[in-house]
Amino acid sequence: MVLPISLSGCFNHQFLSQGPSLALGRSLLYVWRMRLLRRRLTLAAVPGLLAASGLPPFPAVAQNLDERRQSLIGIYDGSQSEIAAGIELRADGRFLYGLSYGALDEEAEGRWSLKDGAVLLTSDPVTPPRFVLVEEHDGPFGSLSIKLDLPKGMSGQYFRAAIRFADGTIAEQQLTEEGELAATGVARRPVSITLHLPIAGVSSDPSLLSGADGHQLRFRFEPHDLGKVAFEQTALRIEGNDLVLGRHDRTLHFHRQRVPEVPGPGL
Numbered sequence: 001m002v003l004p005i006s007l008s009g010c011f012n013h014q015f016l017s018q019g020p021s022l023a024l025g026r027s028l029l030y031v032w033r034m035r036l037l038r039r040r041l042t043l044a045a046v047p048g049l050l051a052a053s054g055l056p057p058f059p060a061v062a063q064n065l066d067e068r069r070q071s072l073i074g075i076y077d078g079s080q081s082e083i084a085a086g087i088e089l090r091a092d093g094r095f096l097y098g099l100s101y102g103a104l105d106e107e108a109e110g111r112w113s114l115k116d117g118a119v120l121l122t123s124d125p126v127t128p129p130r131f132v133l134v135e136e137h138d139g140p141f142g143s144l145s146i147k148l149d150l151p152k153g154m155s156g157q158y159f160r161a162a163i164r165f166a167d168g169t170i171a172e173q174q175l176t177e178e179g180e181l182a183a184t185g186v187a188r189r190p191v192s193i194t195l196h197l198p199i200a201g202v203s204s205d206p207s208l209l210s211g212a213d214g215h216q217l218r219f220r221f222e223p224h225d226l227g228k229v230a231f232e233q234t235a236l237r238i239e240g241n242d243l244v245l246g247r248h249d250r251t252l253h254f255h256r257q258r259v260p261e262v263p264g265p266g267l
């Protein structure tokens with residue numbers, strides 16, 4: 001079972017602003033890229049620099065694929081209510097993507113191509129986050145305890161445990177700040193535990209439990225490329241001067257910008 005992505009609520013949003021360490025993919029490189037993208041978008045919004053009416057529309061029928069592709073190169077702003085987003089399509093076939101939505105931040109980079117009237121994004125290889133079961137021991141009768149080892153500075157309140165019982169019911173519980181969950185007097189027999197990071201849509205495989213009267217489990221969370229999106233031939237529709245992407249149950253319209261040359265990386 002995969003829990004729905006939660007974009008707001010009880011998560012400690014302050015964690016997301018504590019520098020590049022593990023804030024959902026906000027590495028130094030990511031911060032630099034997002035600043036550059038935002039700077040370009042800001043410059044594009046300066047009166048006189050952005051004139052939507054002056055932008056030539058994408059050619060409906062290009063003489064050849066190269067002409068059509070060339071017309072797509074540029075910066076696109078997909079920001080809307082509650083969302084900051086941007087895409088850059090580069091002449092060398094590379095793209096940059098970034099999105100911030102509530103407590104969710106994500107990024108991607110890779111190759112883009114044009115096929116059947118749509119822009120296709122394929123990310124560079126991404127190593128997904130994972131949960132590792134470190135150890136399991138029998139516990140006191142009717143007890144269930146879970147300990148999740150986390151990277152330094154990451155709050156356990158981002159995580160939830162889904163406990164499946166022998167009768168088929170499932171109970172979900174948020175972990176503590178320290179990444180722990182403890183229960184006593186458990187009347188039903190638990191048969192499996194699945195850990196979730198709902199804000200990033202990451203879930204573990206179910207860990208099957210023994211038939212013991214009590215259980216003590218220790219897991220480890222390995223973030224790897226947490227916050228990076230693994231696009232795989234993901235299509236962006238072309239509508240006028242916009243690129244359209246469905247993401248997190250929202251339809252994002254990325255508007256093409258008229259952007260001057262921006263020196264970098266002195267931000």
